[in-house]
Amino acid sequence: MKLLVRNLSRSTTEQEIRILFSAHGEVNECTLVLDQATGKSKGFGFVVMPNENEANAALAALHETRVAKNRIRVKVAQD
Template identity: 35%
Template sequence: MDIYVSNLSPFIVNEDLNNHFSRYGVVSSANVIIDKFTNRSRGFGFVTMPNDTEAEKAIQEMNGSLIDGKTIAASQARPREEKPGRSYNNRW
């Protein structure tokens, strides 16, 4: 199960995310999303846990918990919604 984690401190790295969630079971991957222009954390990330029961327990326990002084939010990740594209050709 993929877990969406938001409101992360800008100082949290993949290893930190992995360490916090591995308390509840096996973590396949933990990725803090980095802005490609500033090379800084965008304040959210994803954790993948292969066992759904462990993932649900992690979501329950981690949602609303403090990491590095910030209250994080954790929920089951949903597929990204398609946003209508901007067309710059019609501006002029």
């Protein structure tokens, strides 16, 4: 299941996101969307978790939690 993670701090790294979601299950892929001109985070990214139950658990546990002073939003990504 692919999850969209929004409202990330510009300083949050892919590794930090991976660790956060790995606490709830296996993470296949974690990508932070970067600005092509500056190379800096745009404040959102995607996490792919192969197990739907684990992905739903991560979504429920992490939506509206604080990460680096920002309240992140997690939802199922639309294709």
